[in-house]
Amino acid sequence: MNKIIFLLLSLFLSACEDTATSNSNPKTTPNQPASTTAQNVPSPLATTSEQSPAAISSNSGVPTFGYEVVATYPHARDAFTQGLIFQDGQLWESTGQYGESSLRKVDLKTGKVLRKVDVPDEFFAEGMTALHGKVYQLTWQERKGFIYEADSFKQSGEFAYQGQGWGLTHDGQMLIMSNGTNQLRFLDPATLQVTRTIAVMDNGEPLNQLNELEYVKGEIYANIWQTDKIVKLNPESGKVLGWIDLTGLLPTRDYTPETDVLNGIAYDANADRLFVTGKLWPKLFEIRLVKK
Numbered sequence: 001m002n003k004i005i006f007l008l009l010s011l012f013l014s015a016c017e018d019t020a021t022s023n024s025n026p027k028t029t030p031n032q033p034a035s036t037t038a039q040n041v042p043s044p045l046a047t048t049s050e051q052s053p054a055a056i057s058s059n060s061g062v063p064t065f066g067y068e069v070v071a072t073y074p075h076a077r078d079a080f081t082q083g084l085i086f087q088d089g090q091l092w093e094s095t096g097q098y099g100e101s102s103l104r105k106v107d108l109k110t111g112k113v114l115r116k117v118d119v120p121d122e123f124f125a126e127g128m129t130a131l132h133g134k135v136y137q138l139t140w141q142e143r144k145g146f147i148y149e150a151d152s153f154k155q156s157g158e159f160a161y162q163g164q165g166w167g168l169t170h171d172g173q174m175l176i177m178s179n180g181t182n183q184l185r186f187l188d189p190a191t192l193q194v195t196r197t198i199a200v201m202d203n204g205e206p207l208n209q210l211n212e213l214e215y216v217k218g219e220i221y222a223n224i225w226q227t228d229k230i231v232k233l234n235p236e237s238g239k240v241l242g243w244i245d246l247t248g249l250l251p252t253r254d255y256t257p258e259t260d261v262l263n264g265i266a267y268d269a270n271a272d273r274l275f276v277t278g279k280l281w282p283k284l285f286e287i288r289l290v291k292k
């Protein structure tokens with residue numbers, strides 16, 4: 001009997017000790033490191049929640065644009081468009097897929113491919129832009145970019161980067177690159193080093209899957225992958241300035257089982273013309289934005 005009382009007493013004392021220990025030192029409780037506790041307590045979280053209503057009203061108040069089709073042009077049915085620009089009176093295009101990737105110069109009116117450089121089979125080409133006489137072309141998962149001479153399309157260099165390559169444009173000084181997240185990186189074309197990054201938020205949430213890019217009159221336009229939408233962004237802050245809704249742009253009768261998503265934005269700065277197309281789309285459109 002004494003042994004049982006002693007055992008019960010020991011268990012009771014042991015339980016008291018455990019309780020006292022955990023109560024007096026909560027930060028050592030497993031899975032709750034002190035740093036996490038500290039991050040949750042101070043004001044940043046409260047500040048964020050206070051800012052959310054403003055961000056929502058700000059973003060929901062931005063203009064939405066529809067479109068008018070100004071002109072329709074043929075687009076090569078084998079062009080899995082990943083990058084598109086308008087330069088020197090012609091369309092320049094980067095096409096993707098392993099074993100089919102290329103850099104092309106295309107006649108706008110006929111859609112005829114005037115010059116084509118094949119990318120090695122092991123690379124899936126992505127975004128492309130031209131700046132200061134050079135063409136820069138990204139690859140999807142290979143972490144390598146190619147540099148070509150703009151006048152000859154001869155490859156003159158390559159560069160490495162972290163993560164995936166999706167879209168590419170420039171603001172006249174820096175290359176601007178998307179990677180499928182809500183981040184846009186600015187790269188110095190001389191060093192190919194990242195000089196700054198902006199994060200795009202929409203209603204307080206990261207706006208992911210930013211894809212093909214085009215710099216248009218001081219704004220960055222970005223296709224949102226797998227949607228018919230292009231977002232207009234402030235290049236300094238990443239703030240959403242507006243939306244372009246291209247629903248219904250490619251007529252239903254032009255769809256085939258191979259037809260893929262909207263992708264490809266090119267801007268002709270000299271004539272203020274905006275061109276859009278899609279992956280394996282049979283048509284390319286000049287559009288004019290119409291405020292809704």
Ligand SMILES: [Ca+2]
Binds near residue numbers: 084168264265266
């Ligand atoms: Ca573009």
